[in-house]
Amino acid sequence: DAGVIQSPRHEVTEMGQEVTLRCKPISGHDYLFWYRQTMMRGLELLIYFNNNVPIDDSGMPEDRFSAKMPNASFSTLKIQPSEPRDSAVYFCASRTSGSYEQYFGPGTRLTVT
Amino acid sequence: RKEVEQDPGPFNVPEGATVAFNCTYSNSASQSFFWYRQDCRKEPKLLMSVYSSGNEDGRFTAQLNRASQYISLLIRDSKLSDSATYLCVVPKGRDTGRRALTFGSGTRLQVQP
Numbered sequence: 001d002a003g004v005i006q007s008p009r010h011e012v013t014e015m016g017q018e019v020t021l022r023c024k025p026i027s028g029h030d031y032l033f034w035y036r037q038t039m040m041r042g043l044e045l046l047i048y049f050n051n052n053v054p055i056d057d058s059g060m061p062e063d064r065f066s067a068k069m070p071n072a073s074f075s076t077l078k079i080q081p082s083e084p085r086d087s088a089v090y091f092c093a094s095r096t097s098g099s100y101e102q103y104f105g106p107g108t109r110l111t112v113t
Numbered sequence: 114r115k116e117v118e119q120d121p122g123p124f125n126v127p128e129g130a131t132v133a134f135n136c137t138y139s140n141s142a143s144q145s146f147f148w149y150r151q152d153c154r155k156e157p158k159l160l161m162s163v164y165s166s167g168n169e170d171g172r173f174t175a176q177l178n179r180a181s182q183y184i185s186l187l188i189r190d191s192k193l194s195d196s197a198t199y200l201c202v203v204p205k206g207r208d209t210g211r212r213a214l215t216f217g218s219g220t221r222l223q224v225q226p
Contacts, residue, residue: 042218091156104156
């Protein structure tokens with residue numbers, strides 16, 4: 001079985017540009033999580049979904065960030081406009097409702113110049 | 114008090130050594146705890162779950178002290194391949210049945226030949 005798939009793996013963009021990160025969870029998993037990891041702040045939960053519905057978005061830093069999950073097999077995290085302080089590794093993770101174990105994707109390394 | 118606190122290290126130990134990491138948590142209602150391992154530039158992966166007083170898996174032992182609200186991870190007979198960052202993880206908030214996880218900032222282990 002394929003694991004969590006994220007794209008792109010690397011993204012370099014200029015300040016002010018729109019960035020869209022994509023995630024395909026493991027089939028059958030009904031929870032999806034978006035995290036951001038930096039050296040300074042560690043791994044931070046941004047938002048998570050249950051059955052495609054956003055449950056908690058309190059970790060989304062500001063209105064420039066938005067996330068959607070139009071169906072069970074796809075989610076996006078969008079940053080518009082991007083800023084240099086958004087540079088980080090963004091992870092997507094998924095799990096089933098019967099377990100706390102989260103399976104992480106390989107991450108998207110975002111650099112905003 | 115932070116939800117999860119860990120000593121960032123690094124812990125530099127020779128092969129064959131025994132090393133222990135501690136982690137403290139603030140939510141006294143937490144019932145389950147986890148250790149995740151993260152290799153350099155990779156995604157976190159579940160190492161061990163701790164649901165009662167402790168858990169043992171080969172060279173790895175996780176122990177829980179509810180009274181003092183700390184969790185420890187003991188690694189015996191360290192291998193070069195154990196070099197990684199170890200993340201202490203607890204569920205967020207109260208038991209709502211839809212809980213996310215809070216990740217500690219991680220303890221870095223470097224096993225040297």
